[in-house]
Amino acid sequence: MTDAPILALDNVSKVFGEVYAARAVSFALHSGRTLALVGESGSGKTTAARLIMREYTPDQGQLLFRGAPMGRADGKALKAYRSSVQMVFQDPFASLNPAHTIHYHLDRPLRLHQRNLTRAQRRAAVEELLQRVKLDPAQLMAKFPHELSGGQRQRISIARALAVNPQVIVADEPTSMLDVSVRLGILNLLNDMKAQLGLALLYITHDIATARYVAEDIMVMYAGQIVEWGDMEAVLGNPQHPYTRLLLSAVPDPDKRFSEAGEELSQIETIRRQSALPQPEIVRIADNHFIRPMP
Numbered sequence: 001m002t003d004a005p006i007l008a009l010d011n012v013s014k015v016f017g018e019v020y021a022a023r024a025v026s027f028a029l030h031s032g033r034t035l036a037l038v039g040e041s042g043s044g045k046t047t048a049a050r051l052i053m054r055e056y057t058p059d060q061g062q063l064l065f066r067g068a069p070m071g072r073a074d075g076k077a078l079k080a081y082r083s084s085v086q087m088v089f090q091d092p093f094a095s096l097n098p099a100h101t102i103h104y105h106l107d108r109p110l111r112l113h114q115r116n117l118t119r120a121q122r123r124a125a126v127e128e129l130l131q132r133v134k135l136d137p138a139q140l141m142a143k144f145p146h147e148l149s150g151g152q153r154q155r156i157s158i159a160r161a162l163a164v165n166p167q168v169i170v171a172d173e174p175t176s177m178l179d180v181s182v183r184l185g186i187l188n189l190l191n192d193m194k195a196q197l198g199l200a201l202l203y204i205t206h207d208i209a210t211a212r213y214v215a216e217d218i219m220v221m222y223a224g225q226i227v228e229w230g231d232m233e234a235v236l237g238n239p240q241h242p243y244t245r246l247l248l249s250a251v252p253d254p255d256k257r258f259s260e261a262g263e264e265l266s267q268i269e270t271i272r273r274q275s276a277l278p279q280p281e282i283v284r285i286a287d288n289h290f291i292r293p294m295p
């Protein structure tokens with residue numbers, strides 16, 4: 001790939017006490033592509049997301065946006081970053097305010113970020129956002145979050161993220177709290193957004209099967225480090241790191257329906273305890289277009 005990355009973590013570490021929640025993590029996101037960050041609970045995935053969302057500042061290394069270090073960004077650059085980089089959370093119940101209508105949730109970011117729009121233009125924009133996430137505006141605008149299903153709520157979260165015309169979306173386990181029957185719809189929606197809007201997506205999950213469904217590239221995180229990365233099919237077809245092999249062993253058939261695979265992967269912690277994994281050792285499977293060589 002030759003296009004410049006939109007966003008990158010460059011050799012970033014984040015330490016809590018003695019624990020490296022992230023250690024020398026480097027990766028980049030490109031428009032129109034999804035990078036899956038895969039690892040079990042506690043591996044550092046959410047820390048990586050928080051570093052990108054600027055909830056944590058790196059102890060070492062830097063966050064780059066369009067090549068510029070965010071550590072030195074001024075107010076204007078920070079504002080641009082905040083609308084360019086949006087997050088979709090695991091729990092669509094917790095991320096919407098029960099006291100406000102769906103219209104309010106989508107109108108608010110438009111009011112804050114596109115101040116030149118008239119009320120009528122904002123209303124049209126809200127309708128367009130709902131249509132984009134395949135919900136019926138006439139039916140849903142006046143409703144409150146509790147009147148919606150989990151899948152509909154997650155669609156609203158995605159619409160709200162899209163309201164500010166982002167270039168990057170970080171989706172942290174966006175389907176894990178949803179009914180199995182609606183997960184595929186959300187994953188398809190993420191794939192559509194990537195293709196139609198050219199978004200760069202970071203898809204965070206413990207579930208290799210859904211990762212394979214949405215992402216071209218995969219990064220495996222273990223104990224705060226990226227231990228393996230590369231093209232999705234190349235890594236899954238020929239995993240080099242014992243931890244990747246272990247993650248995959250919980251999904252013996254990668255073509256299996258992701259819902260079944262997800263359940264099996266929830267047993268990964270048990271498997272890990274039984275098999276006494278070696279200390280993380282970084283394996284580079286190939287020169288790769290989206291990640292800098294590890295030191």
Ligand SMILES: Nc1ncnc2c1ncn2[C@@H]1O[C@H](COP(=O)(O)OP(=O)(O)OP(=O)(O)O)[C@@H](O)[C@H]1O
Pocket residue numbers: 016019020021039040041042043044045046047048
């Ligand atoms: N604010 C914090 N204070 C102290 N330790 C933290 C903090 N945030 C994360 N950690 C530690 O850093 C490590 C990585 O945590 P992190 O939440 O990033 O993992 P994760 O892969 O996202 O797990 P999960 O899937 O359960 O969210 C863990 O050992 C965790 O206990």
